[in-house]
Amino acid sequence: MKKIINAPENYTDDMLKGIYTAHGDQVKYTDDNLRCYCKAKKTEGKVAIVTGGGTGHLPLFLGYVGEGLLDGCAVGSVFQSPSAEQIYNVTKEVEAGAGVLYLYGNYTGDTMNFDMSAEMCEMDDIETRSIVGADDVNSGEDPAVRRGVAGIFFMYKCAGAKAAEMGTLDEVLAAAQKAKDNTRTVGFALTPCIIPEVGHSNFTLGENEMAMGMGIHGEPGIWNGPVKTADELASESLGTLLKDMPVGEGEEICVLINGLGATSIEELYILSGSVRKLLDEKKIKVYRTFVGEFATSMEMAGASISICKVDGEMKDWIDRPVKTPFYTQS
CATH class of the missing domain: 3.40.50.10440 (Dihydroxyacetone kinase; domain 1)
Known part of the structure; x- marks a missing residue:
């Protein structure tokens, strides 16, 4: 460690x-x-x-x-x-x-x-x-x-x-x-993390293996398998999200691309581009996109994709300025 x-x-x-x-x-x-x-x-x-x-x-x-x-x-x-x-x-x-x-x-x-x-x-x-x-x-x-x-x-x-x-x-x-009813997330892990008090990894993955659906505490996902491309991950994740919460043509959403702790911002933007391409093809409007670390898991590599269906009232709330030591939005 x-x-x-x-x-x-x-x-x-x-x-x-x-x-x-x-x-x-x-x-x-x-x-x-x-x-x-x-x-x-x-x-x-x-x-x-x-x-x-x-x-x-x-x-x-x-x-x-x-x-x-x-x-x-x-x-x-x-x-x-x-x-x-x-x-x-x-x-x-x-x-x-x-x-x-x-x-x-x-x-x-x-x-x-x-x-x-x-x-x-x-x-x-x-x-x-x-x-x-x-x-x-x-x-x-x-x-x-x-x-x-x-x-x-x-x-x-x-x-x-x-x-x-x-x-x-x-x-x-x-x-x-209202935000809860209109928000869904899918996440995936590429590596485990180490809890300091324990001193070793909380689960194991092979060299070219990833876990779809892995929880932020290392809870088991829905499948482990070879690492997929950003386009493939975006496609599977959006398929899952939109099956659970359908979004029609012309409807608006906010997208959150979240890193789990050890994923570079460059990779998150690659994933963001893959997600946006698919949404554009489906004619789903993106009101705002948030990219960065919003909910991590120590130094776990991986990401999550969240979508939040928005109306005028929610857009106003989401646009409001905030300031904390960790997150500022002007």
Whole structure:
């Protein structure tokens, strides 16, 4: 294992210390708990949005805490859920009088702990609502069991914009739900990654082997086989996405091409070009394309493709400026 770290067991806390040192004007932590990550300032009367999840996916989860997006994040160890107490403490810190939306990925530990925190908040008369990202098409036929991956970005954007408009808690939840209903993702891995506390790869792939549908924690995909070209990957992925969520000629979508941690931006743009060519052939309009790292898996090589069907309201939300230490859109 070659990583720029101190002790593997301190990986998450050392990372957080570095973030707070570099960006203390934008983010802070609560009650001497580094893993209760919040915006430095809150807006009274605004719905607060709280997320949470394991380390290893930056900028996913804590990287979207900032102006126009999220208000707080409970941070777990690498690929591990944060505790209910962490979520509760973040909630108490960011709540600003209008209630709190819990918006996080569809993973068992996260769901259990966010539900426990909601019960604790109810006893404190803090109103909460919950919604999970579940956009990973290849992780299950039933949308209720699908994993939340890079497509949660669109949920963050829409909910964050509605909250910035000073929408009610139910309105912010509805904005997140609208993005969820219209977003799908397909991902694929070319290499495994190494969890610092473990010290070795979390799965194995052959020299010329890839995994279609591999999860961001190394969950098994739908097939392993020879590495395909960008055109072939775009074709298979779009076929899966459009079968699950049909998009007609003339309808508009946003496209997100996401790198998993060790894929060069050049490769992502090659993949983006392949996707756009196919969409143009199908006469599907692309409103915006986002290319970069939005939800990673340590140093895993691979990518994911998300599509989000948009109308005028969603385009306005997605276009809103945001600013966090990890992601800025002007």
